[in-house]
Amino acid sequence: MQKRNKSFLLRLTEQEYATLKRKSELAGLKMNPFVVSLINGCEIHPRAPDSCKALARQVAAVGNNLNQLARIANFNGKAEDAYLQEAQQIMTRIWLLMKEQL
Template sequence: MRKRSVSFLLRLNESEHARLMREVKQTGLSREAYIRALINGYVPKPIPQPDYYAMMRQLHAIGNNLNQLAAKAHTTGHLERATFQEEADQLRRAVQQIQQAVTEPERRVKQPRANPNVHPP
């Protein structure tokens, strides 16, 4: 059974429809998911550029190398564990910040409402 049982018809002119479809395509979301995000106060971000994924693969590889070094250092006892852990934590935070900055939708800024009692000149 569907979670969303309410549907509605929305009429747009050609330019509004073209703009909506252009923005939806940039995000990679479905039209419905895009509109739901807007209703919930989020502006979806465009799909990241291909170099983002290459960069993330490289950062994950670095993290994997650090983990391998940690395992080797643990067995041989030739690396200060606290220093290494600090570096690994810093790498993990950097990866999370990059993912957040590029992929997570941002909260939409609320526009001030016009005062109905004030008339423009």
């Protein structure tokens, strides 16, 4: 990581400062790293809400369950009705979780 030892004064209007502050907060960054990212040409997107992180964890857990069901089906050489029903329930759970978050 490069040491940043150069600085300069930047004068902004109240509105420009408020815009910079708001955009950096939306991105989840402090103003200095936000400006440096812009200078380096990074495309900055708003930070995902915490509810999306929770949803992603839950979807990952559901995906693990589906992988376990697929392994069992591959080991047995066939997918039994119970496994298919459980997979359907898991997919329904994913759909409901996503519907709650959006």
